[in-house]
Amino acid sequence: MAEGSGRGYPPLDPPIDSPPRHIAIIMDGNGRWARKRGFLRLRGHERGAESLRRITRYCARIGVSELTFYALSTENYTRRPDREVGFLMKLLKDFLIGERQELEDGNIQLRSIGRTEDLPDDVQTELEITRKGSEDHTGMVLRLALNYGGRREILDAIQKCAESHSNSASGGLDQALANLDEKSIRKYFYDPDMSDPDLVIRTAGEARLSNFLLWQASYAEIWTTQTLWPDFQVDHLVEALKDYARRVRKFGAIDPLDRETEETPTPTQ
Numbered sequence: 001m002a003e004g005s006g007r008g009y010p011p012l013d014p015p016i017d018s019p020p021r022h023i024a025i026i027m028d029g030n031g032r033w034a035r036k037r038g039f040l041r042l043r044g045h046e047r048g049a050e051s052l053r054r055i056t057r058y059c060a061r062i063g064v065s066e067l068t069f070y071a072l073s074t075e076n077y078t079r080r081p082d083r084e085v086g087f088l089m090k091l092l093k094d095f096l097i098g099e100r101q102e103l104e105d106g107n108i109q110l111r112s113i114g115r116t117e118d119l120p121d122d123v124q125t126e127l128e129i130t131r132k133g134s135e136d137h138t139g140m141v142l143r144l145a146l147n148y149g150g151r152r153e154i155l156d157a158i159q160k161c162a163e164s165h166s167n168s169a170s171g172g173l174d175q176a177l178a179n180l181d182e183k184s185i186r187k188y189f190y191d192p193d194m195s196d197p198d199l200v201i202r203t204a205g206e207a208r209l210s211n212f213l214l215w216q217a218s219y220a221e222i223w224t225t226q227t228l229w230p231d232f233q234v235d236h237l238v239e240a241l242k243d244y245a246r247r248v249r250k251f252g253a254i255d256p257l258d259r260e261t262e263e264t265p266t267p268t269q
C-alpha cells in the first residue's frame with residue numbers, strides 16, 4: 001500500500017520487518033494435491049487459485065512491492081491436455097473478472113508477463129480490462145506470468161531491440177546490438193518496470209527454476225517447501241520470510257563481515 005494514500009488493506013500490526021521488495025512464486029503441486037484426494041487435477045488448480053488470492057492479500061498487507069506468480073508456463077500451455085488448459089483459461093478469466101473489486105480494495109495493480117497475445121481472445125480481453133482498470137492503483141503490483149518462458153523472453157527482447165533499430169538513423173542494427181547491455185536490455189522485457197525478484201518460492205518439493213525469470217532471478221534467494229501449493233498458507237510464507245531475513249546477500253561480493261576482517265589487519269604476533 002502506498003504510504004499515506006489511505007487506499008489499500010490495513011497494514012499488518014505488528015509489521016513484518018523489511019519484507020523482500022519482490023517475491024516470485026512457482027506454484028507447484030496442484031495435480032498431486034488433487035491425486036492424493038482422488039479428485040481431478042482441475043480441482044487442484046481451483047484450490048491453487050485460492051492460495052494465490054490468500055497470499056496476494058497477505059503480501060499487500062506486509063508491504064511487498066511486487067508479487068509475481070508463475071501461473072502458466074509456455075510448456076504448460078502447449079503440452080498439457082486441451083481439457084486442462086481450457087479449464088485453466090476459464091479459471092484465469094473468472095479470476096480476472098472476479099478480482100477487480102479486490103484489486104480496487106487492496107490498491108493493487110495487475111500486470112502480466114509472457115506471450116499473452118497467444119491466449120484465447122476472451123481471456124486477452126478480460127486481462128486488458130483488469131490491467132487497465134487497475135493501472136492507477138499505487139500499491140503492490142500483482143504480476144501473472146502467463147504463457148511465459150524465460151528463454152523466450154530473452155530471445156523476444158533481442159528481437160524487439162533488433163526490430164526497433166533496423167530502420168533507425170542512429171547507427172542501425174549493428175550499433176543497437178553492440179550497445180545492448182544488462183541495463184538497456186530490460187526495456188525490451190515483457191514488463192520493463194519489473195525489478196529482480198529478491199525471493200523465489202517453489203512449492204511441492206521441487207528445486208528448479210523451470211524456465212522462470214531466468215535473467216531476473218540470477219541473484220534471487222530461493223526457498224523451497226514440500227508443501228503442495230493448494231495447502232500453502234500464510235504461515236508457510238512467514239517461514240520463508242524468516243529464512244530470507246537470515247540470508248546474507250552478496251551479489252558476487254564477499255560477506256560484509258569478512259570485509260571488515262580483511263580491511264582491518266590483525267596484528268601479527
Ligand code: FPP
Pocket residue numbers: 027028029030031032033045046048049052070071072076091092095144204
Ligand atoms: C503446477 O501444478 C501449477 C500449474 C501448472 C498452474 C498454476 C495455476 C494455478 C494455481 C491456477 C490459478 C491461476 C490463476 C491466475 C487463476 P501441477 O499441475 O504441475 O502439479 P503437479 O506437479 O503436482 O502435477
